[in-house]
Amino acid sequence: MSNSNSLPGNLKYTASHEWVNKETDGTITIGITQHAQELLGDMVFVESPAVGRQLKAKEECAIAESVKAAADLYAPVTGVVVAINSELGDTPEKINTDPYSAWIFKMKPDNAADVDALLDASAYQTLVDSEAH
Amino acid sequence: MTLKQTPLNVAHRAMGAKMVDFGGWDMPLHYGSQIDEHHQVRRDAGMFDVSHMRTLDMRGEGVRDFLRYLLANNVDKLQSSGKALYSCLLRSDGGVIDDLIVYFMDEEWFRIVVNAGTADNDIAWMIEQATVRAPQLQITPRKDLAMIAVQGPNAAAKLWLALPGSQALAEGLKPFNAVEWNSMFIARTGYTGEDGFEIILPATTAPSFWQTLNDAGVKPIGLGARDTLRLEAGMNLYGHDMDETINPLEAGLAWTVDLVSERDFIGKAALVAKPRARKLVGLVLQDRGVLRDHQVVSSIHGDGEITSGSFSPTLNQSIALARVPSAVQMGDMVQVAVRDKMLAAKVVKYPFVRNGISLI
Structure with a gap:
């Protein structure tokens, strides 16, 4: 697996390696980044938060397990869970093959401005580069 | 600290390996996908750099x-040249210092292969014992040698492709036997539950042999798949399933300990005296999730602990080895604490997989 050459510029990112996509209906879609899936390796199991669950920003809310390790996912902002990607139950490996399509859950943020305050692609890239050494 | 490198370090990097610190050694975790590599060994043939072993x-x-x-274990079981035996090296209190394979070559030469992380400790222990009982012996660590494992149902066919003239040898060599062939020491042993070979060869020739194997269609396999393969095969991993605080009888290794014959050996008195309170069993997770080392196992007979837990790519579910109270029986259901949940697991006899076939 090669390194990600370019991060999608339309997405927002967190320091805990989630990506966040602002949908037109005011919800956000959340997954894990190429960098995170590379670190974890082959995915075998995803535990998603319950639809309707209220989450605070940075609250542990989901688990992505690879053969190697289990990683917690954190709510990028405060809000409510509105959907989960049930496809990943049978095909968790989609997180490895296409991490920016394999979304894990959707939220409706309490405050849309919280999403804008997340990292942009270049800030996240700087963070990843600084973790490399 | 500078990581130690095997003679194949450059080759791993050239093949795109994800390198990790493995007990002080810079080793390949995988070359892309651990699960693909696992299946490669179960279905075809793969090669492992195990040169960190001593x-x-x-x-x-x-x-x-x-x-x-x-x-x-009793080396008197070894009577023909090249015959191999798996054994524990014990402390006098019965704790496991290491597990190893010993090969009988002739009455003045036995070859021993030990784990990487324990090698220095093992050698110091052997020298200490030999100083007292057999000071005439020479114990020589062979840092000049590398080791490559070729494993899988097609290992024999692909090995003789890689070593022209070796066909009779590759096909005729029986499991747990070794033979010297040119500058190589070829043993029909392994750590995957598949047919295969462990080849000890001069470090200087290891990179070219690795390339030759690759050209013969033997794909490189990282330590990640090595662990899931050995777990499916129900093989103990030192430092996980046993260590100096655990005796072999509580680590599923009673079959490797000879308590019947008159022979005395280091640790025997302790093993005879000590009642066995725990045993090693297999677990198959019934719920979704992944069993991991050190998770607590609850049974009606008391608690136990997972010693090796992972996801089984062959069975497509999570499996584990666990040390539990001796009263736990095959077929029992137990609960495993996975984070904030109790998940159901079934107690099974291991190995889980042998020669590509599920035994569960």
Whole structure:
């Protein structure tokens, strides 16, 4: 697996390696980044938060397990869970093959401005580069 | 700290390996996908760099007598040249210092292969024992040698492709036997539950042989798949399933300990005296999730602990080895604490997989 050459510029990112996509209906879609899936390796199991669950920003809310390790996912902002990607139950490996399509859950943020305050692609890239050494 | 490198370090990097610190060694975790590599070994053939493991040669008059005392298994089972035996090296209190394979070559030469992380400790222990009982022996760590494992249902066919002229040898060599062939020491042993070979060869020739194997269609396999393969095969991993605080009887290794014969060996008195309160069993997770090392196992007979837990790519579910109270029986259901949940697991006899076939 090669390194990600370019991060999608339309997405927002967190320091805990989630990506966040602002949908037109005011919800956000959340997954894990190429960098995170590379670190974890082959995915075998995803535990998603319950639809309707209220989450605070940075609250542990989901688990992505690879053969190697289990990683917690954190709510990028405060809000409510509105959907989960049930496809990943049978095909968790989609997180490895296409991490920016394999979304894990959707939220409706309490405050849309919280999403804008997340990292942009270049800030996240700087963070990843600084973790490399 | 600078990581130690095997002679194949450059080759791993050239093949795109994800390198990790493995007990102080810079080793390949995978070359892309651990699961694909796992299936490659179950379905075809793969090769592993296991040069971090240490080969020792023990030479001199009386080496068999010394090993009869040093090892928990009985080297008197080894009567034909090249025959191999799996054994534990025990402390006098029965704790496991290491597990190893010993090869009988002749009455003045036995070869021993030990784990990487324990090698220095093992050698110090062997020298200490030999100083007292067999000072004439020479114990030589062979840092000049590398080791490559070729494993899988097509391992034999692809090995003889890679080593022209070796077909008769590759096909005729019986499991747990080794033979010297040119500058190589070829053993029909492994750590995957598949047919295969472990080849000890000069470090200087290891990179070219690795390339030759690759050209013969043997794909490189990282330590990640090595662990899931050995777990499916129900093989113990030192430092996980046993260590110096655990005796072999509580680690599923009673079959490797000879308590019947008159022979005395280091740790025997402790094993005979000690009642066995726990045993090693297999677990198959019934719920979704992944079992991991050190998770607590609850049974009606008391608690136990997972010693090796992972996801089984062959069975497509999570499996584990666990040390539990002796009263736990095959077929029992137990609960495993996975984070904030109790998940159901079934107690099974291991191995889980042998020669590509599920035994569960």
